[in-house]
Amino acid sequence: MPNHQQLDNITHKNLRVLTHHHPNFGDTTSYSRLFTSEFRHAQGDYPILFRKNSETGQFEAIALFGFAVEENLFLDDHGWHANYIPLAIQRRPFLIGFEPGSQESQGEPKAVVHIDMDSPRISESEGEAVFLEQGGQSHYLQQVSSVLNAIHQGDTETRAFIDTLLHYELIESVSIKVKLQDGSNNELSSLYSINEEKLTSLAADAVYSLYQRGYMQHIYMVMASMAAMSHLIELKNKQISSTDV
Template sequence: MTSTPTPKIMPLNKDVHGALKINFENPYAHVAGDHLLPVTAHEFIVAGAEYPIVFVKNEEKNTYQSVIMLGLSSKQNLFVKDGNWQGTYVPVAIRNYPLVLVHDQNDKDRLLVAVDETSARVGNDTGEALFNEDGTESEFLAKRKEHMAEFLELGQVTTKMIAKLQSLDLLKQQVLTLNVQGEERRINGIYLVDEQKLADLDDVTLVELHKNGYLKVIYAHLLSLQHTQKLVLRIAQAS
């Protein structure tokens, strides 16, 4: 069994990476073992039409993150096969890999575009060039940087929304109990919006959630939970 190389994330440098190209072979192999992937609030409606959306908690920081469920156990991604995505909607968070954003070691408030040099999608032979022959950024890289900046901005909006849900005590830890091939499986460590507490909110708060665009996001999350049963069906089909 071939082991996965440890990622080597290096800030882009035209002197070092001037000849680097990104190919599109097996574009999602890097998340084949991820059963949860982050999604922004702006993705809830379209992603929630296909995948269950839940929240996970960082106990140390007492913060939450919104994610889609792609499997029912650790390292189980039912939507990646042979490095390709099997679903209709691809989360924004994984579209730019092997390019990623990292904090500048000399200025933690500054973000830099970096590349995973160990990725099989990185090389000098085929694919989209990151730099032109004169050392300037290629159109491909410029567009990728725009996408990453947009995702970062959407992530900040999502963080603000989740903080609001947290302040209203709307996030409740739940255990999902599912029948997977005749065996009961309990999914722990996830948080859902508490429907009863949502219903008990006063009109002023509900109007505020609506005006901020949060209410439709909450409903998209709640409706998406029906797709947990689709994960069970995918497991059965794969066996």
């Protein structure tokens, strides 16, 4: 079980975090959540798809890293090899927690920084310092806070985008079948993408509404990202070749 603690400069004054990426740090995941603000940056590296969260049943956007469970084809012992790393990966081992709202905030829950103290990234001797000697926030923690804020805002924006896609019935189930150079077949199921046929048949007022909200750009980024599937296949074939040697 994760050990999530609210971050403070007394309990965690000597805390350091290992920020590089490595299989031993839990980075061997086949996908991560992705937010609409990231689509433009991520689409050149990763196929962008949708999946249903097994706990909430709600759709979420994801960046795909591999074809098997716990397979990240962009990761090796020397790091993560891609032009962009999703916010959901960048924020580790930090996360957003909430505490009860005050009278001044009219009872609205307050977002606060938490940290998973069981993460293999945690250290007291190596890595980036979280707090300065005097107790102030380090530059690293300020960067983390910026990432968490982007995630918090991105969650709301992405939910609105996906709700709109569902309203216009633009999300469809897809089955992705990939044949590799060793003759094996890989099939990815329980994934969803944009229904291009329904998109092209939308009424003019619906298209205009999507443009006004900036959603057409997001849609085009999702569609364009499928070109990255060929790079994913190339990475998998290279992995097979190196294993066979």
